[in-house]
Amino acid sequence: MATTEGASHYDHLEHMSVHDLLANINREDKSVPQAIEKAIPQIEALVNVIVDRMQHGGRLFYIGAGTSGRLGVVDASEIPPTYGVPHGRVIGIIAGGDGAIRKAVEKAEDNPTQAWKDLEEYSINQQDVLIGIAASGRTPYVIGGLKDARANGVATGCIVCNSNSAVAAQADFPVEVITGPEFVTGSTRMKAGTAQKLTLNMVSTTVMIKLGHVRGNKMVDMQLTNEKLVDRGVKMVMDELKIPYAEAEQLLHQHGSVRKAVDSRRHA
Template sequence: MSDFRKITEEDSYYNDIEKMSTSTILTSINQEDQKIATAVKKVIPQIENFIHVLVKKMQNGGRLFYIGAGTSGRLGILDASECPPTFGVNEDVVIGIIAGGDKAIRTAVENAEDNTNQAIKDLKQHSISKNDCVVGLAASGTTPYVVKGLQACQELNITTACITCNPNSPITEVSNFPIEVLVGPEFITGSSRMKAGTAQKLVLNMMSTTAMIKLGRIKDNKMVDMQLSNTKLIERGTKMIAKSLKIDESKAKELLLKYGSVRKAIFHATH
């Protein structure tokens, strides 16, 4: 793969960082961060192509899996864990899996990302099938846990995608829908938790949010299926219902608590 470039490991554009003033460090990081949204914009067509397939599969009961190691794995788990409270879906609809298991969410697990057979074992614990889609997250595009995991999925006719920050990396060869966000070298050489991590977070936000909108989980611009897990969300839901039904907030709150979601409260009040 002669065109493969490990941009994520290339030297930073900035030298003698430790001698910089605090203001210069912050300004320089911000300057680099401004490149991320532009890089993501360039891959919107690739994200869209994957979303079309993903939504069809999810409409037929399929699930979305993220697999990754280190920062990438944590970002997948973060996105997956926010789908149930935000969109009211079950916890087994979007699933994040990290190399090294749940312990690796908080602390690095030695050699976990180099285990080539573990990802498919982890996926099989969730009874993965060709109805599902698996997104491999690897800034470098070379993480063995992720690359071999996607390869095993393809052998089982499971749709694969990836989010990486290096062009023509090994992960793209095992992805039906490769998404390459080229953000350039990091402010601190090789620290892919920075620009590469932010780029992955942006794409994950776009991916899960768009899929959930297409699956009917948003009405107008409101989270009508959100879980009422704290006072702030109950207040938000109350305001939504009051505005929609043109009733006072005390009555709206009563309906919300009775039916358990904004969507159900509005439905029962209007039918």
């Protein structure tokens, strides 16, 4: 049996106090970063191929169902505003379509041929990388998508939380983060979901850094889509150029991005 489906280390949860429930959930959550640490060599291999493909014009795709699919969609949607990357360079696809982000679509994850149809709408090709996300490692939608992608020359990776899974078997660069039984037996939105989210953070952040979208430790290409981000951008320009707020604000408005504002002075 998959370890994510194993019996919880805790029982009689309904009789626990609120404090004990929270403390025990937190105790279980502390094991997640340790599980990810063991998978860093696998994550590194996957990141290297993504960077190489994206440097040559390729894209990164995520596919998944349920919680796993939602996490992929979230990660993909955060890349353009955070790093100024055009929409369509990182794409998240969830089984059942965008409506499944808010409401579960019955049996969507059970169709092994639908993922490739969904990917073909984006003209996925051999320049791209596909990551299948599945806590269980046995989701037919993800297995089928990875299998079809490999057959068409697309590099494949995965993020799963069980060892020796059917999903990992279809991935050129599998990442297995073994999180063990959940606090509530089988509820993989908990530790497994956390592990997937942390791993996605590591993958996409490292890729964006290696693609040049971070300077020092700053998001110099971020989109200035609200007052908070404009203020953050002004402070980045202030810090980089050692100039007053008002001057930095004027430069930022003039050039439209932190990178361009800073370079306008440094290259003047």
